[in-house]
Amino acid sequence: MAWDFSTDEAFEEQLDWMRGFVREEIMPIETLLLGHDQIITFIKPLQEQVRARGLWAAHLSPELGGMGFGQVKLGLMHEILGQTVYGPVVFGNNAPDSGNAELLAAGMEMTGREDIRERWLTPLLSGSIRSGFSMTEPNTAGSDPRLLKTRALKDGDEWVISGRKWYTTNGSVADILIVMAVTNPEVHPYQGSSMFVVPVDTPGLTILRDVGSMDDPHVVYGRFGNHAEILYEDVRVPSDHLIGPEGSGFLLAQTRLGPGRIHHCMRWLGQSQRAFDMMCERALSRYTHGSLLAEKQTILNWIADSKAEMHAARLMTLHAAWKMDQVGASASRDEIAMIKYYGATVLHNVIDRAIQTYGSLGYSSDMPLEAMYRAARAARIYDGPDEVHRQTVARHALKNYHASEVPTDHIPTRTAAAREKFADVLEFLESESV
Numbered sequence: 001m002a003w004d005f006s007t008d009e010a011f012e013e014q015l016d017w018m019r020g021f022v023r024e025e026i027m028p029i030e031t032l033l034l035g036h037d038q039i040i041t042f043i044k045p046l047q048e049q050v051r052a053r054g055l056w057a058a059h060l061s062p063e064l065g066g067m068g069f070g071q072v073k074l075g076l077m078h079e080i081l082g083q084t085v086y087g088p089v090v091f092g093n094n095a096p097d098s099g100n101a102e103l104l105a106a107g108m109e110m111t112g113r114e115d116i117r118e119r120w121l122t123p124l125l126s127g128s129i130r131s132g133f134s135m136t137e138p139n140t141a142g143s144d145p146r147l148l149k150t151r152a153l154k155d156g157d158e159w160v161i162s163g164r165k166w167y168t169t170n171g172s173v174a175d176i177l178i179v180m181a182v183t184n185p186e187v188h189p190y191q192g193s194s195m196f197v198v199p200v201d202t203p204g205l206t207i208l209r210d211v212g213s214m215d216d217p218h219v220v221y222g223r224f225g226n227h228a229e230i231l232y233e234d235v236r237v238p239s240d241h242l243i244g245p246e247g248s249g250f251l252l253a254q255t256r257l258g259p260g261r262i263h264h265c266m267r268w269l270g271q272s273q274r275a276f277d278m279m280c281e282r283a284l285s286r287y288t289h290g291s292l293l294a295e296k297q298t299i300l301n302w303i304a305d306s307k308a309e310m311h312a313a314r315l316m317t318l319h320a321a322w323k324m325d326q327v328g329a330s331a332s333r334d335e336i337a338m339i340k341y342y343g344a345t346v347l348h349n350v351i352d353r354a355i356q357t358y359g360s361l362g363y364s365s366d367m368p369l370e371a372m373y374r375a376a377r378a379a380r381i382y383d384g385p386d387e388v389h390r391q392t393v394a395r396h397a398l399k400n401y402h403a404s405e406v407p408t409d410h411i412p413t414r415t416a417a418a419r420e421k422f423a424d425v426l427e428f429l430e431s432e433s434v
């Protein structure tokens with residue numbers, strides 16, 4: 001029987017190196033308020049070290065220029081990288097580029113088109129271009145992409161795209177955008193939507209603004225991690241900018257979102273752990289009302305609850321990762337959905353308790369907790385809101401049950417059935433006792 005929670009020694013060594021590298025080399029960058037180009041200058045030499053270590057773009061298979069780690073190893077790795085916002089970009093697996101690379105690879109696989117590799121995939125993997133994923137629209141419900149309104153019409157050798165998108169993360173610093181549009185409104189949306197690569201300098205494409213958000217309320221245009229609102233007005237792209245066959249948009253979206261969701265959950269483990277570490281340190285340092293915070297039962301409960309919840313989230317994440325490695329993302333839908341909403345809640349709760357433990361200092365921007373809290377709030381919305389994932393899980397669970405007029409566990413009914421089943425024994429016992 002195979003039941004093993006250990007990590008092999010060679011990979012544990014890599015993880016150890018990552019822990020030190022993230023703490024010593026990447027985390028200090030967080031404290032400098034850098035613009036996009038300055039960040040690139042800082043991280044380039046770090047990216048070289050990651051490449052030399054054989055850890056670059058670990059999410060992709062070796063034939064696509066990655067490391068082919070599989071989801072469990074990625075999980076252990078992302079847990080470390082996720083502690084800091086710059087971790088994933090230094091390791092070549094930041095969202096949305098990592099998901100987009102997977103999407104391009106899936107398009108290549110579906111069509112056998114090698115040109116996709118040279119034009120977009122290799123530059124994306126090498127970090128020489130940056131991408132955005134443009135699906136959500138301001139005027140239709142992003143939680144139900146069957147309602148998408150952005151259209152792409154075939155005109156000779158070109159596709160003409162029209163629509164408005166928003167929350168295209170990194171849109172205003174991207175070189176290419178992957179746009180989801182309806183190509184055939186006559187069929188079910190699952191068969192009538194497609195994905196396109198659209199270079200940002202294509203005429204008709206206007207980046208209207210970077211949307212201010214809880215994460216970045218006083219947004220400065222063109223910052224790394226922005227969420228752009230984009231207008232597509234008769235944007236013409238050659239027909240070979242279609243990724244995958246026409247009508248494969250939903251299939252491609254699933255390919256992208258399955259692993260993408262779980263990578264988020266893995267990073268949240270790192271964020272939760274960081275908040276937990278801060279909480280414990282403060283509990284041991286702050287004295288009030290006759291004792292350290294670490295001696296107050298409420299604080300001890302927060303520490304204990306956080307540790308248990310983080311442990312549960314970690315096991316659920318690694319189990320979902322393991323299942324994806326065994327049977328693929330599609331057959332692991334429930335596990336991915338469960339950790340998406342459970343992990344987002346744990347992340348929020350741990351950061352919230354850490355802020356409370358720090359009081360005014362936790363609320364202040366002298367600590368990273370307030371920024372972590374604001375970023376964590378989005379986890380319940382992006383890549384599908386909690387409610388949609390809960391609905392998926394609950395509906396699948398209900399498929400294993402049938403309606404019953406009398407509850408299966410109704411005790412009087414079960415007693416009658418048991419009396420009938422064991423009538424002989426009961427009769428014998430009764431006669432014996434007389």
Ligand SMILES: Cc1cc2nc3c(=O)[nH]c(=O)nc-3n(C[C@H](O)[C@H](O)[C@H](O)COP(=O)(O)OP(=O)(O)OC[C@H]3O[C@@H](n4cnc5c(N)ncnc54)[C@H](O)[C@@H]3O)c2cc1C
Nearest residue numbers: 133134135136141142143167168169378382383384385387
């Ligand atoms: C930080 C961040 C980054 C993002 N990055 C990207 C990106 O790069 N590219 C991109 O295309 N999009 C991106 N998004 C958009 C994101 O995917 C959408 O916000 C999400 O899919 C929800 O769509 P919506 O905002 O239109 O909400 P709506 O669809 O309007 O839903 C609003 C609310 O309705 C409720 N709801 C919806 N369905 C159900 C249901 N079945 N049962 C019960 N309640 C329900 C939920 O509470 C939900 O939050 C990002 C969003 C955020 C916050």
